[in-house]
Amino acid sequence: MNKTIFPQINEKNQYPSKWWVIDAEHQNLGRLATEVAKQLRGKNKAIYTPHANVGDFVIVINAEKIEVTGKKLIQKKYYRHSGRPGGMKVETLENLQKRIPTRIVEKAIKGMLPKGPLGRTLFKKLKVYSGVKHPHKAQNPKVINIVN
Structure with missing residues (x-):
């Protein structure tokens, strides 16, 4: 009879x-x-x-x-919201893309991850950069091509 393997959190090296x-x-x-x-999960x-x-860890460039x-x-x-009375700020996608383009991608991905402690740890594995340069050359990341 086959056994179902449940990977444990403490088995990081395995x-x-x-x-x-x-x-x-x-990209859309x-x-x-x-x-x-999907890659983060x-x-x-x-x-x-x-x-x-x-x-896995994912680096998104050209956000x-x-x-x-x-x-x-x-x-x-x-x-x-700032947490103060009347502190609601509303911004369109166009304005946010000019100001902080990485936040758009981060919010879209974070909404697709599970809520709770697992989702927060998975979100820490995401690195988003607005340009082509990223400081993770030492990890030898492999390129994924997404076809729309």
Whole structure:
């Protein structure tokens, strides 16, 4: 009879994490976010377990060159609150893309990860950069090509 293997969190060396680079230039925001979320969760691996952190590290470059369809540049809004009365700030996707382009990709991916402690640890494995340069050359990341 076959046994089901449940990867334990303390077995970090048994299932080492890899590093991947994804170029976001001319990529659709939602399709890119789903692929990155799959890599972070480890759903592409044979040892995938929903409650365990078996995913890989993902580096997203060229976040300022992300694309969206339709009228989302004008109509999609991002909300944040300072915690003070009347502290609600509303910003469109177009304005946020000019100001902080990495936040758009981070929020899209974070919304696709599980909520709670597991999602927070998975989100720490995501690195998003607005340009081509990233400081993770020493990890020898491999390139993933996403086809729209």
